[in-house]
Amino acid sequence: MTAENVLTRVVTTSTPAHAHPAWRRWLLTREAAIIALLLVVVLVALSSVRNFGSPLTLTYLLRDIAPILLIALPMTLIIVTEEIDLSVASVLGLSSVITGVLTAAGLPFPLAALAAVVAGALCGVVNGFLVTVVGLPSLAVTIGTLALFRGIAVGLLGTTAITDFPEFWTDLAKASIPGTPIPAIMIPFVVLAIVFAVLLHATPFGRALYAIGLNKEAAHFSGIDVARSKFTLFVLSGAVSGFAGVYFTLLYSNARGDNATGLELQVIAAVLLGGVSIFGGRGALHGVIAGVLLIGTLGSALRLAGVSGEVINIITGVLLVLSVVSASVLAWARSRRTAAIGRRRLRAARSSADLQT
Structure with a gap:
């Protein structure tokens, strides 16, 4: 089999089977199931949780999950390649500190924020170098x-x-789009989401990421620069985490070294819940965004209903475990179905050959 054929098989299996009708490719997916579950949670919360439907609730909900939404964009691409970045919350905290220190030293805030984003990108360079050049596992x-x-x-x-x-700047971070309860931070998020969605789903680079996640050796022999692709993703992850750190600092008017501790777990939970396979090669950004919104909406509704934070964490953990287990079960069922189809075709080919002889 030539390298081109290998790449064709890898890329084909990384995306929905285009032999199926369009409605099936869109509706019968894990991403569609997460979106449906999100709608159910919203409807139930609107009907049973007091004040959930108020504009102020929506504003605070979107403000709180904005850092997760931002960081989940590059994290999706990283996990699609079967890698992971657990340092994103620490990069956010470091960029927050850099923003605060430079601002306190008298540097104009835009320059301090730019320095924080650059520092985040440099953190990504460190991660990318150790993973792609030194060859260490991204988890370690x-x-x-x-x-x-x-x-x-x-x-x-x-x-x-x-x-x-x-x-x-603090007022800007807390501002809403005029005439709506939607926070202004959603504007840069939507811009970045479009950029990452096009990059992942509509470019050769994105198709290469799926190929890397499914079989990095086959992708390499097909001419894909695996190391450079992964390095780029870690740098993007660091830069976006740095930007999220600047926003986090302004939103809470607080620069501390322990800002956003544990946020990386929420990001990864949302990405996996949104349908991205931890084993690489599968996932879509619209499912990830729905996963972040689902976790945020569920947490907001439960808090308004008086549920403790510990119970909310348990529920989130159960959702994460179920998402990983369901993905494994679906993959097993898919492989069994593919194997069955292959056996039927082989029997049909043998029968045809017997008839010809």
Whole structure:
């Protein structure tokens, strides 16, 4: 089999089977199931949870999940390639500290924010170098850099916090789109979501990412620069995490080394819940966005209903486990079905050959 044929098979299996009708490709998917579940949760919450339908609830909900929505975009692409980045929350915390320290030193806020985003990208360079050049597993690398970046952030500020930021920028972070309860941060998120969606679903680079996730050796022999593709994703993850850190700092008017501790677990949970396979090669951004909204909406409704944070964490964990288990079950069922089809075709071919002889 030629390299081109290998790539064709890999890319074909990474996306929906285009032999099926369009309605089946869109409706009979895990992403559609998550969207449907999100709608059910919203309807139930509207009918049974007091004040859930108020504009203020929507505003606070979208503000709170905005960092998760942002970081989930590059995280989706990374997990599609069968890698992972556990350092994103630490990068967010470090960029928050850098924003605060530089602002307190008198640097104009836009320059401080730009420096924080660049610092995030450099953190991604470190991760990407260790994974793609040194050849270390991304899980081990990003567990290490999770502690490293968090340690640097805490070391820069200690137990203190910087809370004095230009009022114009803090007001902007908390502002809503005029005439709506939708926070202004949704504008850059939508722009980034479109960019990442086009990159993943409508470019050769995106198809290459699916191919890498399914079989990186086959992708390599098909001419795909696996190392450069993964390196690019880690840099993007760092930069977006840095931007999320700037927003997080302004939203809460607080730069601390422990900002967003544990956020990486929420991001990964949302990505997996949204239909991205932890084994790589499968996933779609619209499912991930629905997964983030589902977790955020469920948490908001339960808090308004008086449910404790511990119970909410348990429910989120159960959803994550179910999503991973269901993905494995579906993959097993799909492989069994494919094998059965192959056996039927082989029997049909043998019968045809027997008739000809």
